[in-house]
Each structure stands twice: as C-alpha cells, then as structure tokens.
Amino acid sequence: MRTLTESDVAEWIRALNTGFYRGFTVGAEEVELRRASYDLARTRGVFEGDRCVATLRSMPRELTVPGGRAVDASAVTNVSVTGTHRRRGLASQMMAADLADAKERGNPVSILIAAEYPIYGRYGFGPATWVAQWDVDLPRAALDQRYPGPPEGRVELVGAAEIRKAGPELHERVRTLTPGAINRTTEYWEVATGERQLPPGSWKEPFFAVYRDADGRIDGMVGYDIHDGEWEHKLPDVHASVRNLTAATPAAETALWRYLFALDWVNLIKTGFRPPDDLLPLLLGDPRAARLSSIADFMWLRILDxxxxxxxxxxxxxxxxxxxxxxxxxxxxxxxxxxxxxxxxxxxxxxxxxxxxxxxxxxxxxxxxxxxxxxxxxxxxxxxxxxxxxxxxxxxxxxxxxxxxxxxxxxxx
Missing domain, CATH: 3.30.1050.10 (SCP2 sterol-binding domain)
Known part of the structure; x- marks a missing residue:
C-alpha cells in the first residue's frame, strides 16, 4: 500500500473503474481530467507488482453542523478492491491509514457515501444522514396543470453558464441552513454543467430553471431531464427526472416544484435525492400520488476528535x-x-x-x-x-x- 506518484495515476484509475464495473480500458483524456482533481498525497493504492488492486482517496470538505457552523471534514471516496483480491484486508489497511492522517491533520470528522451498509461500521462510521426518492404520479396529484406561475417572483429557463455563475452563491446560502450539507468545489460545478465531462463524452445536457424573487435574486434552481417514451394510443408517456433542486426559501421550493408539475405531457416525475422529511408530498393535492421509491442511509460520519x-x-x-x-x-x-x-x-x-x-x-x-x-x-x-x-x-x-x-x-x- 502506498500513496501515488504521477506514474501510478493511469493504473490507479484503471483499478478504480474495474472495481466499479465501468470497464477495463482507460483513455488518456480521462486520466488527464481525473488527475487534475486528485491530491496524490491523499490518494492510496495497493499494488501487486505494477498492477493496482485497491483504491481509496480523500478530499477536504466543509460539513455544516446544527447551528450553521462548518467543520473541516475528510471526505473519503473511490474505495474499491478488485474482485481477485477481496477478503485480504486491503480496504481496512487503506482506511486505517487515511483516518490516521485525517486525525493528524486535525479534522474533527471523516465522511463518506456508503455503497453498501455493512462495510463501514467496522471503521467507526455511522449513518448520519438519510435520503429519500419519490415518484410523483401527476395525473393523480390533484393539481391544476394550468399553473400560471408563482404569485411573486418568476421561474425562467437558463443555460448551463448561468448555473455555473449563480449556483455557488446559492448553494452556500442553502448549505449554512442545512446540517449535513457540504461545500461544492469548482470541479463540482464544471461537471454538473458539462464543462468537464467524466468520463469524456458522457454529458447529456439537461434543462435548467431558476426561481427569481420579486427583486430578481436567484433563490432556487433545478436541473432536470425529459424522457419521451412510446406514445401508445396517441397518449403521452413522458417522464421527468430531477438532477438537483436547490432552494433557499419555501417560496422558491414551491415555485420550482409547481413549475415541474405543470410541464406539458409529463405524467411522472422522479425526484432524485431529497431530504427524508421533504415538503414534497404535502405540496400535492393528493400526497398519495408521491410514492416513496426508496429511503436509505446516505452520508456516513466518523468522529475523530x-x-x-x-x-x-x-x-x-x-x-x-x-x-x-x-x-x-x-x-x-x-x-x-x-x-x-x-x-x-x-x-x-x-x-x-x-x-x-x-x-x-x-x-x-x-x-x-x-x-x-x-x-x-x-x-x-x-x-x-x-x-x-x-x-x-x-x-x-x-x-x-x-x-x-x-x-x-x-x-x-
């Protein structure tokens, strides 16, 4: 086990992609794009000769805690072990080393998103936040589809450049009000708006909409995709999938959901990740039209200090x-x-x-x-x-x- 040198990066990415079943071959463009965001001193691999067989890295993040303060967190990600080398304690070795480094840096906590529930309790992590996903059956929602727009302010469609410009400030406002939220890096906004594509060529442009209050300030934004299915008997079969809906005020949150509920032809909305106590079902005339498709643990936390x-x-x-x-x-x-x-x-x-x-x-x-x-x-x-x-x-x-x-x-x- 060791931290990486420049010459290790391509092989480490190949091991990562193999571990997450993304494929075995790694292109030079993907290596260049991913390398730009890695701190090699915080990126670990286990090597057998020249072959990398396990991966882990961590990143600095700010975690909002109750009361609005932020604590420095070590965010662990990209944990994988190649199938041929499982059950040898490789993940445990990498995790122990990363947690020891985080403790030495003075990080009060370490955080991660657990792909599997049973793994991370053995390292002292516990599930600290949960997440819900809803499927909204619009024909049953008992809402007037002829929504005229919010009584104050307005919703407007914008391009990716506007989201890159306005998104960071809006997210910071929302983050300070949301225990469990973390800061977003420049790289996050580049990936979320297609300026940086990982893996290369994977970008599909969504629609973006923002809510502006009566004074023109952006208080909410949403990205969503439209999936047009087979129209049997000339009836629409159109779904909308929400990538992310961020709102700093209840007015913005309500306006953006009502905008989505009123999209022509759309009969099903998949909300993406939402808070476990989301307002969403109660925004509907018939809350039973929002079916809880999943509720599960999400961010795990490990206290170090x-x-x-x-x-x-x-x-x-x-x-x-x-x-x-x-x-x-x-x-x-x-x-x-x-x-x-x-x-x-x-x-x-x-x-x-x-x-x-x-x-x-x-x-x-x-x-x-x-x-x-x-x-x-x-x-x-x-x-x-x-x-x-x-x-x-x-x-x-x-x-x-x-x-x-x-x-x-x-x-x-």
Missing part, C-alpha cells in the same frame, strides 16, 4: 451536562468526555474529570449517528447500542441533539 466535533454544533432544550464514555476500537476517539450546553445552545466539550460519573456509554459509530441530530438516543438505548448510567440521561441527550428538520446531504462525493 470528540471535543472539537461536539463543541462545534449547537444544542436544543435546557442547559445540559452529560458525561459520555465513548468506545473506539481503533483508539482514535475513545475516552470520557464532559459535554455542557447552555440555554442559548452553545456547548463546550472537554475530557471528563476522573471523579465525574458517566451518564451514557456508546460506540463512536453510534455517537456519529446522533451527531447531526438524525438518530434518537432513546432508540439507541432500546436497541442496546447505548447504555444509560443515570436515569433520564438518554432523554436529556435526545432533547439536546435533536434538530427541527432532519439533516441531509444533497451531494454524492
């Missing part, structure tokens, strides 16, 4: 004092910690004095589930994954960690 992570977010309810005994098999974040919050929601977390009794014991992965406010301490206690040493301590933790809306991460990374 308990005091830094817990001190960064805000908390709900009355002033609270909790002593947490955190177990971590890897030894990166284990210890006893005193978390004290005040009525404003601000908190300080420090190592607990030895004489202070423990209130709750839990694994670092279960603390990750609580961290952004998505999981319930009482539910973890009922499952046997959290031990309560003081009566009502789990209920106090439940109140403190709770957030009014569930966290979610809009982005795959």
């Amino acid at each position: 308990v005091p830094a992570a817990l001190s960064a977010r805000t908390y709900a309810g009355a002033a609270t004092s909790l002593v947490l005994d955190v177990q971590d098999r890897a030894g990166l974040a284990s210890g006893r910690f005193l978390l004290e919050t005040d009525t404003s929601g601000a908190a300080v977390c420090v190592p607990a004095p030895s004489a202070t009794p423990t209130d709750l014991s839990l694994d670092v992965g279960d603390l990750a589930c609580l961290y952004l406010g998505d999981e319930s301490a009482l539910r973890l206690a009922a499952l046997g994954r959290l031990t309560e040493h003081r009566p009502a301590a789990a209920a106090a933790a439940d109140t403190a960690f709770h957030t009014p809306r569930r966290p979610w991460c809009p982005d795959v990374f």
